[in-house]
Amino acid sequence: MAKKTISKPTVSLGGLDDQIGYVLRRAQIAAFLHFNECLRGVKLTPGKFSVLLLIGENPGIPQAAICDCLGILKSNLVAVVDEFERRGLAERHAHGRDGRANELHLTAKGRALLRRAVALSNAHEAQLSARFRKADRNKLISMLKTLSLIDAGTSKP
Amino acid sequence: MAKKTISKPTVSLGGLDDQIGYVLRRAQIAAFLHFNECLRGVKLTPGKFSVLLLIGENPGIPQAAICDCLGILKSNLVAVVDEFERRGLAERHAHGRDGRANELHLTAKGRALLRRAVALSNAHEAQLSARFRKADRNKLISMLKTLSLIDAGTSKP
C-alpha cells in the first residue's frame, strides 16, 4: 500500500527517548490507559480507585488524611466523595471527636465494588509485571520510589 | 510541638505503593515538577520543550509528523505552534511539495532559546540520573520503554 502522509521517513527525537522524564511520561500514559481499560467495568479511574481503596483500608478516615497520603488537594477531593455518595459506595459520617471532620466509610455496595476493583487492578498489575523478571520488577518499583522523592526545590537557580 | 491534625497516626495504603502504575504516577509528577522548576527561566513545559526540540532537530518538519512522534493530537498542536510564533521562536513556512502542510522552522531566537533549554534539560536529567548507578539508570530507561509499548487493548474483557 502506498504511503500517503508527508511525514519525514526518519525523524530525530534529539535524544528525547534517552531522558528519564520523557520515557517516564510515555510509560505512565500507557499504564493509565491500560488501567482504565481494565477497570472500565467498575467505572473507576486510577485516582478514584486509590481514594476508594484508602477508605476501604482505613474505615473512618477523614478527607484531609486521604489528601495527605495521595498528594491531592482537599478542594478536589470533594467531588470524588460526592460521586461515591451519589453512587451509593461511601458515606460521610460525623467525626467522633472533631466537629469539623468527616469520617468516611464504605457501604456494603462500596465494599463489594472495591473487591471487584481490587481484583481487576491486580490483573492489570500482573500484566504489567509480566513483562519483567521478578527481581527487575522490584528494582523498578524501588527506583520509581526514589524518583518520587525528588524535590522540585532541588533544582539550582 | 503539639499535633493539630486529626489524621490517623498510621494509614494503610492497601498495597498501593507496591503497584507499578501508582509509583509510576508519583515519580512522573515529581519529575515534571522538577523539570518545570529547572526550565522556568525559558518558559517551557515538558510538552512544549519536546515540540521545540523536534522542530530544531528536524527543520521543515510538518505538524502531523510531530503529532505522530509525540503522541499528541493535531488540534492541540495548533496553539503550541501559535505560541512559538507569537514568541518569535518558530515560523510556519509553505511546504515545498504539499500545499496542505506547513514546514516548521526555528528562528535564530528560537535556536538560541532551544540551546539554553537543552542545557537546562540536561542539568535536570543529570540530577535525576545522579540518584542511580549508570547501569541501573539505563535499565530503568529500558524498562520504562517496555512499559510504554503496552497496549490498552491487551486487557482482557
Next chain:
DNA sequence: TATTGTTATACTCTATAACTATA
C-alpha cells in the same frame, strides 16, 4: 476518498482563593 491544518467545544485534572464551622 484521505490527509493537513484549523476551529470550536467539552471534559478531566489540577491549582488558588475565600468562606464556614470548628479546634
Next chain:
DNA sequence: TATAGTTATAGAGTATAACAATA
C-alpha cells in the same frame, strides 16, 4: 490562629467533530 471541609473559579491537558484546502 490554624485546621476540616466546601464552593467557586481558572488554567492546563486532552478528547471529538466538523470544516476548507489539498492530495
